[in-house]
Amino acid sequence: MSGTAESPTARRLPRRASNASRTPFNQPSLISEHGKLPGFSCVALGEGRSVTRILVTGELDIATTPQLAAALSSPANGSGLVILDLRQVTFIDATGLALILGAASRLRGADRRLALIPGPRSVQRLFEMTRTDRQLDFLAAPDANRLSSNGDLQTSRGTLH
Secondary structure: OOOOOOOOOOOOOOOOOOOOOOOOOOOOOOOOOOOOOOOOEEEEEOOOOEEEEEEEEEEEOOOOOHHHHHHEEEEEEHOOEEEEEEEEEEEEEEHHHHHHHHHHHHHOOOOOOOEEOOOHHHHHHHHHHOOOEEEEEEEOHHHHOOOOOOOOOOOOOOOOO
């Protein structure tokens, strides 16, 4: 084994071209000028009888949860029931899941309820893997688009009144 050490100058990387630092970085920004993310929307609709339906479209992740958090924090008309429609959600991460669980807890604490319309299989898989599908109320298929005449909804965990 040789006892000679390599000099610090021999390990340096080659110098960059002098015009490299002046080259503009042309990557599009994720946030549009209105603060909304392209490909994601979250719309709250009042549905009479103190029900608010929140339609979510796109990816629900760390970048988009603030928009959903705002919609969930102030349901229309002091709604007793908030329905979160996940049918158009293409992806959900742990941040989105945490937001939904927190909203369900806060609404329960205010004598309100959160019910979810199940999303595509890839979205539902997160709820199943984390077993949070047992903690949340998912609407049964027939009730996903309509309220019963007395306002009750059949969910995966029973009837919501």
